[in-house]
Amino acid sequence: MSTLEIKDLHVSIDTEQGTKEILKGVSLTIRTGETHAIMGPNGSGKSTLASTIAGHPRYNVTSGTITLDGEDVLAMTVDERARAGLFLAMQYPVEVPGVSMTNFLRTAKTAIDGEAPKLRTWTKDVKEAMAQLRIDADFTQRNVNEGFSGGEKKRVEILQLELFKPKFAILDETDSGLDVDALKVVSEGVNRAHGEGNMGTLLITHYTRILRYIKPDFVHVFVDGQVVEEGGPELADRLEDEGYDRYATGAGAATIAAASAAAQA
Amino acid sequence: MTDITTEKARIGAPSAQPFINGFTEEGESLSPLNAAESKAPLAGEAVKRHSHGGGVGIPDSSRAGRLTSYKLADFKPLTGMEEDWRFTPLKRLRGLHTEVLGGAAPAVSITAPDSVRVETVGRDDRRIGSAAIPEDRVSANAWENFAEATVITVPSEVQVDGEVSVLLTGQGTEASAQHIVIVAEKFSKSVVVLDHQGTAVVSENVEILVEDGAQLTVISLQEWNDDAVHASSQQVKLGRDAKFKHIVVSLGGDLVRVTPSARFTAPGAEVELFGLYFADAGQHLEQRLFVDHAVANCKSNVLYKGALQGRNAHTVWVGDVLIRKEAEGTDTYEANRNLVLTDGARADSVPNLEIETGLIAGAGHASATGRFDDQHLFYLMARGIPEDVARRLVVRGFLNEIIQKINVPAIEERLTEAVERELAATNH
Incomplete structure (x- = not known):
């Protein structure tokens, strides 16, 4: 059982116009076996959170902690x-x-x-995982992501997820740009990896579509660098019906949180 | 009037007279001389005219108009403004273009199977000038100054096991001239390795004759010391159905400028020109090649790959491919790829393709210079791969495509190690 804990995370980037704060105090705890969906409109900071966890040099953590x-x-x-x-x-x-x-x-x-994987079982594992994700066998000879279509790149990401067996998977808009068939294939891959019982999943998405195939335990709504609402899978259904409009961007998140708390009460 | 209408309707078909001056049914006629003089530059009238001031009626921009001559005096002193010298830092040539090349040439030591003939000959040997003619001043300077030549002959129908190894060891920094002739006689099959080491300031002419049906691979390794200056004109003339593979590997030296030329004299021949270079801080590695499709139904395939790292690492690749009017059925492709590993390095890449006939099988060129950038690094590191391993992975993979074409295991191994050393040298 592992825990990934994010506490009051503040993140900024350097732009030509100066420093810009993108994450304004995010707290989140994910445990092995859990699937968390982070949903929100464009520009809300979802992808920043993902990249910051991975350590992308563009993002500066100004305060807060991430622990594993x-x-x-x-x-x-x-x-x-x-x-x-x-x-x-x-x-x-990225194409390498x-x-x-x-x-x-x-x-x-x-x-x-x-340590190096045992050659015989490794080759077999790669082959099987590729077949399940419907990736052509000749992809192994090609350069990493070079010339792959958008959908192929996403499938290759999930291939790595299945082969590397991480403790926590962060899926940054893996569903965007996928047609329905590809979305199913990719979701099945995530579910297989998750189903082994040793992984927690943080699923970042703009759309609710992927949540038909990957069932979240928790849903967090992200607006303007903060979590403005949290709930169970039912929250995703509501977002599907209502969209993000009610979380007026630019309005104080606290106000929204208060409003939604009031609405729920 | 009626005639003209008919002609217009038959675009692409041979027509008696062109409608527009300078245009034929194949498009723009880039070199008006070629209609009258249909031979390769080594073969007669065209050469003589070219030898005195760039030819008659050939535009400066055409490779067909490049001056070629055995006489140094025919080439004007260099200013650095010349098309073929504009990227080269002349000051660092250390006199190869201005001095009498009287220094001791790199010592030649040859290891070859008994079936191969090795001779040292004087300037008047009949084989000298059989495959090459200087195309620039530095090459002509060497031609005028070399004292003796090494001639390597693979006799007719001999298939050589293993490779002919020619070790050239620099004798110091006095400007010198070197001359090597390689003759692959009819239906022979062989591999020759020119292995340049040590410290030298040398202009070298390598003449390569691949006779009818012969197959020859020449690998030229430049693993000089850091202070070496090397200009090398490596020219090959191919007979009918001859096959030639050329691999240029430039790693060491302050300034290395290799100028391979391939000339077809009979149909059915094929050349593959490959190159690998790795420039470190301050190094200038230049390669300018020329493929002259002067006869029908020949093939050429060119691929050069380079990596650069460090301040003022500079590489130059210029690929001139000329398909003359008579070279119908030509199939050619040339490509250059550069990988820039750090800031402060510069890669120049100029693919030139001149086509004077539309009746060809294929012609293409490509050039791409990319950075190994932070995004690549982030991606690989985000998969657990440490930074130094990630860099090595990319460069090794990139250059391996050329190393694999060498097919001499000992050399492949040596070059793989050399590339690793290059990467380790600057903590990458």
């Missing part, structure tokens, strides 16, 4: 975080020239496990 089973995640380098068990399925997976998928997957697996 008590260990200070913010003190770790990007690769150390991955080896500690955090996995970010990226919204825009010159590195074949085979080589990449094996190198990453070796780094994460601290």
Whole structure:
């Protein structure tokens, strides 16, 4: 049983116009076996949260903490975080020239496990995982993400999720840009990984569509860098019907939170 | 009037007269000389005209108009403004373009199977000038100054097991001239490795003759010391159905400028020109190649890949491919890829494709210079891969495509190690 704990996280970025605060005090606790959905309109800071957990250098943590089973995640380098068990399925997976998928997957697996995977079982595992995600076998010979379509890139992210077996998976808008078939394939992959019982999932999405295939235990609504409402799966249904309009962007989050608390009471 | 209408309706079909001056049914006629003089530059009238001031009626921009001559005096002193010298820091040539090249040439030591003939010959040997003619001043300077030449001959129909290894060891920093002739006689098959090491300031001419049906691979390794300056004109002339593979690997030296040229003289021949270079801070590594499709039904395939790291690391790649009017059925492709690993490095890449006939099988060119940037690094590190491993993974993978083409295991291993050393050298 592992716990990923985010406490009062404030994050800013440097822009040409100066420093801009994007996350304004986010707190969240995820445990093994739980699936949390983070939903919110564009620009609310959802992806910033994901990238900050992974350690993207663009984002500066100004205050707050992230811990994994008590260990200070913010003190770790990007690769150390991955080896500690955090996995970010990226919204825009990067094309890496010159590195074949085979080589990449094996190198990453070796780094994460601290030892090279046994060649025979590894090759078999990769093959099976690829087949389940309907990724052509010849992708192993291609360079990482190079020339892949949007949907192929997302499937390859989930392939890595299944092979690397992290403690916590953060899925950054994995559903965007996928057609229904691809969405099903990808969701099944996430559910398989989650179903092994050793992983917590943080699912970041703009749409409720993926929640038909991946059932969240908790839903957090993100507006303007803060969590403005939290609830169970029923909250997602409500968002599907009503959209984000009632969380007027720009209005004080506290006001909204108070209003929604009042509405619920 | 009626005639003209008919002609217009038959665009693409041969027509007796062009409608517009300078245009034929194949499009713009880039080199008006070629209609009259249909031979390769080594073969007669065209050469003589070119030798005195760039040819008659050939636009400066066409590679066909490039001056070629055995005489140094025919080439004007360099100013750095010349098309083929505009990227080269002349000051760092250490006199290769201005001095008499009287220094001791790199020592030649050859390991070859008994079936291969190795000779050291004087300037008057009949084989000298059989495959090459200087295309620039530095090459002509070496031609005028070399004392003796090394001639390597693979006799007819001999298939050489293993490779012919030519070790060239620099003898110091006095400007010198070197001349090597490689003859692959009819239907022979062989691999020759030119292995440049040590410290030298040398202009080198390598003449390569691949006779009818012969198959030859020449690998030129530049693993010089940091202070070496090397200009190398490596010219190949191919007979009917000949096959030639050329691999240029430039890693060491202050300034290395390799200028390979391939000329087809009979149909059915094929060249593959590959290159790998890795420039560190302050290094200038230049490669300018020329493929002259002067006859029908020949093939060429060019791929050069380079990595750069450190301040003022500079690489230059210029690929001139000329498909002359008579070279119908030509199939050619050239590509250059550069990977810039750090700030402060510069890669120039210029693919030039001149096509004077539309009746070809294929012609393409491509160039891409990309950065190994923070996004790549973040992606790989986000998968648990430490930074140094990530960098190595990318560069090794990128350059491996060329190393794999060498097919000499000992050299492949050596180059893989050399690339690792390059990466380790600057803590990457």
